[in-house]
Amino acid sequence: MTRHRMSRRSFLRGAGVTLALPLLDRMMPRGFGAEAKSAPPRRMVCINATLGLHAEYLFPRETGRDYQLTPYLEVIEEYRDEFTIFSGLSHPAVDGGHAADASFLTAAPHPSGSSFKNTISLDQWAIERLLPDTRFTSLQLNSFRRSSPSYTRSGVMIPADDRPSSVFRKLFVDGSPDEVRTQEQRLRQGESVLDAVHAEVKALERDLGARDRQKLDEYFTSVREVEQRLVKSKDWVRKPKPKVDVAPPTDIPNPADMVGRTRLMFDLISLALQTDSTRFITMHIDLHSLVIPIDGVKMDWHGLSHHGKDPSKLAQLKLIELEQMKAFRDLLAKLKGSQEQGASVLDRTIVLLGSHMGNASSHDNRNMPILLAGGGFKHGQHLAFDLSRNPPLSNLYVQMLQRLGLEVDKFASSTSAAIPGFEMNG
Numbered sequence: 001m002t003r004h005r006m007s008r009r010s011f012l013r014g015a016g017v018t019l020a021l022p023l024l025d026r027m028m029p030r031g032f033g034a035e036a037k038s039a040p041p042r043r044m045v046c047i048n049a050t051l052g053l054h055a056e057y058l059f060p061r062e063t064g065r066d067y068q069l070t071p072y073l074e075v076i077e078e079y080r081d082e083f084t085i086f087s088g089l090s091h092p093a094v095d096g097g098h099a100a101d102a103s104f105l106t107a108a109p110h111p112s113g114s115s116f117k118n119t120i121s122l123d124q125w126a127i128e129r130l131l132p133d134t135r136f137t138s139l140q141l142n143s144f145r146r147s148s149p150s151y152t153r154s155g156v157m158i159p160a161d162d163r164p165s166s167v168f169r170k171l172f173v174d175g176s177p178d179e180v181r182t183q184e185q186r187l188r189q190g191e192s193v194l195d196a197v198h199a200e201v202k203a204l205e206r207d208l209g210a211r212d213r214q215k216l217d218e219y220f221t222s223v224r225e226v227e228q229r230l231v232k233s234k235d236w237v238r239k240p241k242p243k244v245d246v247a248p249p250t251d252i253p254n255p256a257d258m259v260g261r262t263r264l265m266f267d268l269i270s271l272a273l274q275t276d277s278t279r280f281i282t283m284h285i286d287l288h289s290l291v292i293p294i295d296g297v298k299m300d301w302h303g304l305s306h307h308g309k310d311p312s313k314l315a316q317l318k319l320i321e322l323e324q325m326k327a328f329r330d331l332l333a334k335l336k337g338s339q340e341q342g343a344s345v346l347d348r349t350i351v352l353l354g355s356h357m358g359n360a361s362s363h364d365n366r367n368m369p370i371l372l373a374g375g376g377f378k379h380g381q382h383l384a385f386d387l388s389r390n391p392p393l394s395n396l397y398v399q400m401l402q403r404l405g406l407e408v409d410k411f412a413s414s415t416s417a418a419i420p421g422f423e424m425n426g
Contacts, residue, residue: 040340041132042375042404043279043349045269046123047328048104048149050286051305052357053321053369054314059087060382067382071318075325079332081380082346083373084422088385089393090358090366092413097363100356102157105149105282107394107412118155122397123280125411126404128153130279135241138280139272141167143261144287160284164249164264171268171277172241173248242275256290258301259323266327270334273345285324294319305360328353332373350375350400368393375403378423395419 053072060067069077073085094103096112103111105121120128127137140148140160148160161167249267252260262285272278288302297304297316304320307313335346351373358367366387373379377399385391394414401408402417403424409417 040343040348041276041279043273043281043345044123044126044352044375044400044404045273045281045283045349046105046149046352047283047285047354048101049321049324049353049355049369050098050101050284050357051288051301052355052360053324054307054317055087055359055367055369057318057321058369059085059384063382063384065381072321072325075322076329076332079329079336079373082332082336083371084377084379085382086370086372086385086396086419086422087382088367088387088390089370089396089419090368090387090390091356091393094356095365097357097365100365101147101149101284102151104354104356105397106151106155107392107397108155109413118151118157119412120153120155121149121151121282122400122411123150123282124152124158126401126406127280129406130404132279134276134278136170136272136278138282139167139269139278141265141269141281141283142286143258143265143284144255145284147284147286148282149284150282160282162261163251164261164268165251167265167268168248171272171275172244174241242277244271244275246271254293256287256292258285258287258292258320259294259327262324263327263330266331267334270331270338270345273335273349274338292320292323294323305357307361309361335374346374347376348374350377350403352400370396372396372400375400376425377403378425381421383419383421391415391419396422399424 057071058073060070060073062068069080073080076083091100091103091107091109093109094100094107095110099112101111102108102116102118105123106119108116108119110116111118123138138150138158140150140158142148142160142162145162146159148158150158150160152158161170246267249264252264254260265283269281269283272281289300291297291300296319299313299316301317301320304313304317307317332346332351335349335351336344338345340348352370353373354368354370356365356368358364358369370393392413392415394412395416396419397411398408398414398417399419399422401411
């Protein structure tokens with residue numbers, strides 16, 4: 001039935017009902033600022049640095065807990081006990097260089113192939129099963145363009161928002177009366193679309209076999225569930241959005257300013273999680289053929305990623321990636337400093353920073369840089385694996401799903417439920 005539910009969501013998006021209204025999951029008012037009676041929710045943030053992170057500056061030589069900090073890990077030394085660094089992991093059969101960004105959260109094989117069809121991403125897979133009680137089921141963000149690592153069950157990319165001001169308005173600015181009425185009208189149209197789908201497919205029942213009739217019954221069961229949630233969605237249209245004591249962000253006009261744009265999006269990630277506006281966020285740190293305005297950087301980022309071990313290019317690349325790590329450090333600080341029911345938001349949030357590029361210079365998708373912070377895991381170590389005998393990265397994804405509260409032992413290319421040496425807290 002879950003598969004039908006996702007297909008039905010994709011169809012409704014195509015019908016112009018839910019594309020801009022991610023309000024159709026079951027939602028209950030949480031009473032922002034009030035004492036919640038239930039346990040704090042678990043959340044997940046997945047960030048893909050699309051041009052990778054240089055391995056020699058990221059991965060420690062030593063394994064276990066007593067590793068020496070590398071230049072990039074020195075930046076987040078304060079949170080050493082809050083993260084785990086993984087080396088040697090990859091997605092089996094995921095290749096194609098830059099094309100592999102489509103498979104970062106899906107593990108779908110051979111993304112550069114002519115017959116490639118993507119599958120559902122980790123965040124959307126979890127959302128299907130958890131049905132989060134939030135205004136927005138998920139957010140997709142990007143520092144530069146509209147691409148995202150989030151994909152529907154049918155393998156369609158969910159476009160990202162690359163304008164911080166737009167994200168802020170969506171999260172925290174109530175619409176005008178006319179906007180509210182327009183949104184209500186769209187919800188009413190959604191109900192009529194469901195009625196039309198029901199009538200159209202019902203007419204085909206007499207021509208279907210027993211198995212297809214069963215599938216159809218499952219489909220309509222899921223449709224009725226959506227109709228019920230659609231009614232509840234109407235309440236969210238007029239429910240005031242949470243108020244935050246921060247000024248709306250001003251979009252950075254310079255498209256090359258990846259650092260500033262990333263920081264603005266990271267600030268919004270923190271606010272969205274603190275207000276429980278959503279529990280699932282994905283982001284691309286994205287920029288290719290532009291020169292980033294950092295002192296000492298003279299070449300475009302993409303060109304520097306193809307460094308060929310040239311010392312000058314590596315020095316400039318290091319400047320860029322150090323700034324990425326500083327922005328990530330500040331995101332961890334905000335999440336660590338926000339408390340809810342005796343724990344920090346970071347304790348309740350799985351934060352994945354990684355890349356589909358193990359070596360951008362050679363377009364190698366093996367040995368992906370993977371850093372996992374927060375979420376209630378036992379952190380503080382470097383876990384290293386042999387490239388020729390390593391567990392799939394999806395094994396880690398299974399553990400992330402389990403930490404979110406799902407009873408699951410399989411996702412995408414996973415072979416087992418655990419990465420050796422990596423455990424959850426009690």
